[in-house]
Structure formats: C-alpha cells, structure tokens
Amino acid sequence: MIVYYYSATGNSLHVAKMIAAGMPGGALASMPRWLEQPRPATGEDCLGLVFPMHYFGAPPLVRKFVEKLEPAPAAYVFAVVTCGHHLLGSALHQIAGLLQDKGKKLDAGFYVDMVSNYIPLAQLPPPGRRQDRLAGADEKVRQIIGAIGNRAHIIEPEYFRWPCQAISSYWRNNLISRAPTRFTNSADCTGCGLCAEICPVENIRLESGRPAWQNHCQECLGCLHICPAQSINFGRTQGRTRYRHPEVAAAELVRGKAER
Numbered sequence: 264m265i266v267y268y269y270s271a272t273g274n275s276l277h278v279a280k281m282i283a284a285g286m287p288g289g290a291l292a293s294m295p296r297w298l299e300q301p302r303p304a305t306g307e308d309c310l311g312l313v314f315p316m317h318y319f320g321a322p323p324l325v326r327k328f329v330e331k332l333e334p335a336p337a338a339y340v341f342a343v344v345t346c347g348h349h350l351l352g353s354a355l356h357q358i359a360g361l362l363q364d365k366g367k368k369l370d371a372g373f374y375v376d377m378v379s380n381y382i383p384l385a386q387l388p389p390p391g392r393r394q395d396r397l398a399g400a401d402e403k404v405r406q407i408i409g410a411i412g413n414r415a416h417i418i419e420p421e422y423f424r425w426p427c428q429a430i431s432s433y434w435r436n437n438l439i440s441r442a443p444t445r446f447t448n449s450a451d452c453t454g455c456g457l458c459a460e461i462c463p464v465e466n467i468r469l470e471s472g473r474p475a476w477q478n479h480c481q482e483c484l485g486c487l488h489i490c491p492a493q494s495i496n497f498g499r500t501q502g503r504t505r506y507r508h509p510e511v512a513a514a515e516l517v518r519g520k521a522e523r
C-alpha cells in the first residue's frame with residue numbers, strides 16, 4: 264500500500280507517516296515530487312491521499328495530482344484531510360468527484376482536526392491546547408488505521424459542502440494568483456535559502472540572497488512557517504507564532520525527503 268502526502272507544516276506528513284507505519288508494507292510518497300517526476304502506477308491494492316484542507320476544500324496541487332493519478336481498477340482508495348476544524352469543508356466531496364470522473368470511487372474519507380497553520384486569520388492556540396489537539400488527532404488516526412485495515416467504506420459527512428465548494432473554487436480561480444504579492448521579507452533574512460528549498464512548487468527564487476516569489480504560489484505558507492529568522496510575513500502575520508508539527512523535522516518537509 265502507498266500513502267501519498269502533501270504537507271507544508273508537517274501535520275499531514277505526521278498523519279501519513281503514522282498510517283504508513285501502521286499498515287503492512289506501507290510506503291510514503293510525496294505528491295509534489297510525484298507531479299515533477301510521475302512514476303507509473305505499480306498496481307497497489309490500497310492507496311491513500313493525505314493532505315491539508317485549504318479554503319474549505321482540496322488544495323489545487325492535490326486536485327492536479329488526483330487528476331493525473333491512475334489507481335489500479337480494484338484498488339481501495341482513501342483520503343485523510345488534516346485541518347483546523349472540519350465542520351466546514353468540501354475536500355472529500357471534491358476528491359470523490361475527481362476520482363469519479365475517471366471511473367474510480369473514493370472508498371473512505373476522514374477529517375483529522377489538528378492545529379490550523381493559517382495564521383493570517385488567527386494566532387495559534389497556546390502550547391498546552393496545541394498539545395491536546397495533536398494528542399486527540401493521534402487518537403483519531405489510530406481509529407482511521409483500524410478502519411482502513413478493515414477496508415471500511417466510510418465517508419465522513421460534509422454538511423455544508425455546497426457553500427464550501429463555492430468558496431474553495433472562488434479562491435482557486437480568483438484569489439490564489441494574488442498570493443505572491445502578499446509576501447514581505449524583512450531585513451532579518453539571513454539568505455539561508457530554506458524557504459526556497461521547502462517550497463513544494465519551486466515558487467521561490469533566491470535573488471541576491473533574498474527570496475523572490477514567482478507567480479505559481481499555492482499559498483501553503485510553508486515558506487513563512489519554516490523561516491528560521493521569522494522574516495517572512497503574509498497579511499497580518501507579524502508577531503504571530505510560527506508552526507511546525509513537533510514530531511516532524513524541518514528537513515523532512517523538503518520535497519520527497521520523507522519518502523520511503
């Protein structure tokens with residue numbers, strides 16, 4: 264079985280690692296890397312997609328990945344969406360629709376509430392609350408592993424999926440293209456290059472030792488959270504705590520580094 268992941272700040276990578284480790288023969292593969300170097304389908308009987316919710320839906324990179332993926336006809340396909348709060352979402356519905364377009368079914372789909380890394384909107388919860396939320400997330404992932412092991416057919420409900428889908432598609436079609444213009448970089452930048460290394464779509468070029476954002480940003484905020492100097496800002500993020508899942512090392516977030 265193979266678990267494909269996309270992760271900016273480690274939540275989805277942590278979940279993908281737990282699932283791969285909890286299943287016999289579980290392998291991990293990075294979606295951004297696969298999109299750069301597509302590998303032929305190897306006929307896995309079980310295939311997982313683990314990724315964050317972005318603007319109430321599936322990130323564009325994940326949609327593109329699913330559009331290109333060719334699961335084996337009999338493969339069991341599941342999706343796990345990590346998020347801040349799962350109540351408002353359409354990600355599972357979107358993935359099911361993309362799979363249906365190619366005659367495949369989403370067999371199981373789950374949400375895992377973790378810590379929201381969207382700090383332009385709100386400050387992170389305090390450390391104790393973060394710890395509690397992540398412990399609760401691990402418990403939910405253990406239940407998901409049990410369900411996947413039994414090849415359960417469960418798709419968690421998305422009660423408000425139509426408005427969520429509308430917002431998600433408005434963001435993808437109208438707002439995301441403006442993201443690169445919203446980044447600023449302060450004089451604290453040391454020119455270390457980590458932001459460029461971490462970007463899942465090579466959207467950052469170093470020019471005279473400073474990051475320059477190109478025009479195909481996914482707004483994943485990986486660059487902002489990883490910057491050791493905290494010199495990157497996006498909207499109202501000045502002074503807000505940066506985030507990375509405590510069990511994921513910065514180096515693992517570089518495209519494909521956590522594959523196994």
Ligand SMILES: Cc1cc2nc3c(=O)[nH]c(=O)nc-3n(C[C@H](O)[C@H](O)[C@H](O)COP(=O)(O)O)c2cc1C
Binds near residue numbers: 270273349484
């Ligand atoms: C652009 C963007 C939009 C987001 N939108 C939502 C959202 O609609 N609902 C939600 O619960 N969390 C939202 N989040 C928070 C992430 O889904 C959450 O922190 C996720 O677990 C991050 O996973 P990662 O660490 O693997 O990148 C958003 C984050 C980003 C960067």
Ligand code: SF4
Binds near residue numbers: 489
């Ligand atoms: S990660 Fe931060 S310090 Fe390093 S080059 Fe990027 S902006 Fe500068």
Ligand code: SF4
Binds near residue numbers: 466467481482484
């Ligand atoms: S530039 Fe930053 S926010 Fe945009 S895709 Fe790259 S890492 Fe993500």
